[in-house]
Amino acid sequence: MVMVDNRNGFSANIARKANEYDNSEEGGNIYYVGIKIYGEMSNPDCPQGGEGGFCNKFDKYGLDSASGTWEGKDFHISTTESLPPIKVNSIASFYTQVEIVEMEFHNFANQTQEGMR
Amino acid sequence: MFEIVSSGSDVIPVHYFYGTTFIDCESEALGYFSKPPESWAIIKDCGEFPCTGPLNFMYSFSGNSFTGNEPAYGWPNLALIPNTPDVSEYIDGCEFLPSGNLWYCNQDELRIGILTFESEDADKLDRSVHPVYVRLLQSPIDNKVNSFMDHVWDGLYTK
Numbered sequence: 001m002v003m004v005d006n007r008n009g010f011s012a013n014i015a016r017k018a019n020e021y022d023n024s025e026e027g028g029n030i031y032y033v034g035i036k037i038y039g040e041m042s043n044p045d046c047p048q049g050g051e052g053g054f055c056n057k058f059d060k061y062g063l064d065s066a067s068g069t070w071e072g073k074d075f076h077i078s079t080t081e082s083l084p085p086i087k088v089n090s091i092a093s094f095y096t097q098v099e100i101v102e103m104e105f106h107n108f109a110n111q112t113q114e115g116m117r
Numbered sequence: 118m119f120e121i122v123s124s125g126s127d128v129i130p131v132h133y134f135y136g137t138t139f140i141d142c143e144s145e146a147l148g149y150f151s152k153p154p155e156s157w158a159i160i161k162d163c164g165e166f167p168c169t170g171p172l173n174f175m176y177s178f179s180g181n182s183f184t185g186n187e188p189a190y191g192w193p194n195l196a197l198i199p200n201t202p203d204v205s206e207y208i209d210g211c212e213f214l215p216s217g218n219l220w221y222c223n224q225d226e227l228r229i230g231i232l233t234f235e236s237e238d239a240d241k242l243d244r245s246v247h248p249v250y251v252r253l254l255q256s257p258i259d260n261k262v263n264s265f266m267d268h269v270w271d272g273l274y275t276k
Contacts, residue, residue: 061120092128102136108146
């Protein structure tokens with residue numbers, strides 16, 4: 001996968017259900033392999049000095065932390081659920097393992113073009 | 118580059134990176150590690166002080182390579198750790214990045230790890246024990262740790 005000019009970083013999340021204490025590969029760990037993440041593109045977020053119809057000043061990140069939860073809602077909810085659906089309503093798992101192999105980060109500057117992180 | 122999930126109140130897993138390549142990345146581009154928000158310090162969430170998951174995790178790198186810029190964190194073996202009060206400043210080989218609220222650490226000689234412990238009490242999901250102070254004897258390291266946030270009902274977890 002290739003990520004370019006993201007506002008929030010890429011991440012993966014997994015629900016370990018009954019396998020919270022299972023440390024095997026089948027137990028629900030997270031692996032990233034060969035992902036490339038690029039910083040800002042040359043396209044401005046505030047065209048024409050903010051006079052271009054929109055101006056979005058965001059902190060930008062390439063990678064967010066992954067997470068593992070114990071039980072909780074399914075990530076793809078198929079029944080009626082209380083809102084918000086993005087709230088997992090469960091506790092974190094101690095045993096989620098995250099390994100990231102040969103990731104590349106390209107062209108991340110100290111600040112964005114708009115002076116943000 | 119790096120951030121941490123804003124809802125990671127309890128446990129953010131250690132991320133192990135192998136063979137990472139940084140190409141034209143600048144010294145202050147490491148990103149930002151957010152602090153546990155004070156809004157977590159309420160009885161139905163974390164109790165008297167915010168949960169401490171964001172203060173107890175790390176990104177651990179082995180076998181890094183750098184092309185183009187030579188950033189300040191340009192070490193083959195690197196760790197990124199949060200700005201944990203009474204802990205991070207006392208770890209050898211770490212430099213603080215104020216704009217990122219994080220520390221970057223040379224791990225060529227000293228490897229950093231995370232100690233994990235869990236209550237095995239039967240009522241660990243019904244009762245709270247906090248704060249727990251984790252101290253390293255004969256050093257100033259003194260880590261104040263909270264229990265998990267309650268994600269469903271009012272009350273706290275020992276876990």
